[in-house]
Each structure stands twice: as structure tokens, then as C-alpha cells.
Amino acid sequence: MQIVTPELGLIFWQLVIFGIVLLLLRAFAWKPILSSLKERESSIEGALRMADQAKLEMQELKAGNEKLLAEARMERDRILKEATDVSNQLIEQAKNKATEEGSRMILQAREAIQNEKNSALAEVKNTAAKLSIDIAERILRRELADQPAQQQLVDSYLKEVKLN
Template sequence: MNIVTPELGLIFWQVVIFLIVLLLLRSFAWKPILSSLKERESSIEGALRMADQAKLEMQALKAGNEKLLTDARMERDRILKEATAVSTQLIEQAKDKATEEGNRMVAQAREAIQNEKNAALAEVKNTAAQLSIDIAERILRRELTDQPAQQQLVDSYLKEVKLN
């Protein structure tokens, strides 16, 4: 039963060995372990601070980017409105110019048609007058060659003429 109940000498040597191991661990193991734990804790805190700072910077950059995007969209909309207005104005100007040019061309065509019509009428009148003169000349030659026919022609013209 010696194994279950330790003797006083055994307990004494166990306590002495425990204290020696405890002093050795305190001087050689705990100080480096605690210093490395403190160093790691400070590096983690620094990393957390840097992460928070980076997060704040990212939020500021994101807000700046949103503002730039909003400004760019507004600028794009303004440019599109101006371009639409300019294109509408150019289309209206082109329509007005085309209408004016069309009206001018129609007026010129009407004037040319009227001139050609007058020239054609003058030519028809000249041709009709020439034909009338030719016909009258032929009739008069035929009629005037015969003396009784001349007298009869003069009499018929005199009957047709009514004197007031």
C-alpha cells in the first residue's frame, strides 16, 4: 500500500522538483511566451486599426466615386439634351431651307412654263397669221383673176359690212 499513500519524503521531493520546474519555466519559457503574446496582440490591434482606417478610406473613396458618377451622369444627360436640341434645330433649318429651295424652284418652273407658253402662243399666232395670209393670198389670186368674181366678192363684202 505504499503506492497509494505517499510518504512524507516523496511529497517533499515532488514539491521541490515542482518549484524548480516552475522557476525554470518562469524564467525561460513564460517571459518569451508572454512577450510574444503581447507582441502578437499589439500587431493584431495595429492590423485592426489599419483595417478600420482602410475601411473609412474606402467609404470616403466610394462616396467620392458615387459623386463623380452622379456628376458624370448629369453631364451626360446635359450633353444629350444639348445634342438633341441642336439636331432638332438643324433638322428644322434643313426643312426650312428645303421648303424655301422647293418654293424657289417651283416659282422658277412656273415662270419658265409661262415664258414657254407665251413663246408658244406667239409662235402659234405667227404661224396662224402666216397661214391666214397665205390662204388669203391664194384665195385673192384665184378670185382676182376673174373680173366677175372680183365684183361679186366686193359686193358680198359690202353686204356684210353694216354701216351705222
């Protein structure tokens, strides 16, 4: 039973040795352990502060990127609008030019038709005049083929002409 119940002297020496070990640990180990713990705590706090700062910077960068993206969209929309306007202007100019060209061609065609019509009318008049002359010549030849008919025609013309 002695092993289970220690004597008073053993307890005393154990307490003395424990106190000496405690003093030695306090003097040599406790301060370095506490200082390393404080150093670790401060480095963790610094890392947390840096993480928070990085998070804020990321939010600022994200806001800046969104702003740049919005500006880029606005610029794209402006360029598309300008391109649409230019395209519409070019289409309108082409329509106007085509209309003017069509009007000019119609006017030229009308002038050409009028010229052809005038030429055809002049040709018809010339042909009619030639036919009239030919017919009159044939009638006169037939009428004036005999001498008494010629004399009678001259007399009738003379009677119609009155001398003043």
C-alpha cells in the same frame, strides 16, 4: 500500498522541487511568454485598426467611384442631348433648304411655263395673222380678178371716204 500513498518526505521534496521549477519558470520563461503574448495582442489590435481604416478608405473610394460614375452619366446624358439637338438642327436646316430649293424650282418651272405659254401664244398669233393675210389675199384675188369688180370696189371705198 506504498505506491499509492506517498510519504510526507516525498511530498515535501516534490513541493520544494515544484516551487523551484515554478520560480525558474517565472524568472526565465513567464516574462518572455507574457511579453510575446502582449506583443501578439498589440499586433492583432494594430491589424484590426488597419483593417478598420482600410474599410473606411474602401467606403470613401466607393463613394468617390459612385460620384465619378454619376458625373460620367451626367456628362454622357449632356453629350447625348447636345448630339440630339445638333441632329435636330441639321434636320431642320435640311428641311428648310429643301423647302427653299423646292420653292425656287417651282418658281423656275412656273416662269418656264409662262415663257412657253407666251411663245406658244405669239406663235398662234403669228400663224393666225399669216392665215388671215393668206385668206384676205385669196379673197381679194378672187374679188378683183375681173376688171368691173375692181372698179366697183374702188368706187365703194371712195364713197365711204368723205372729203372735208
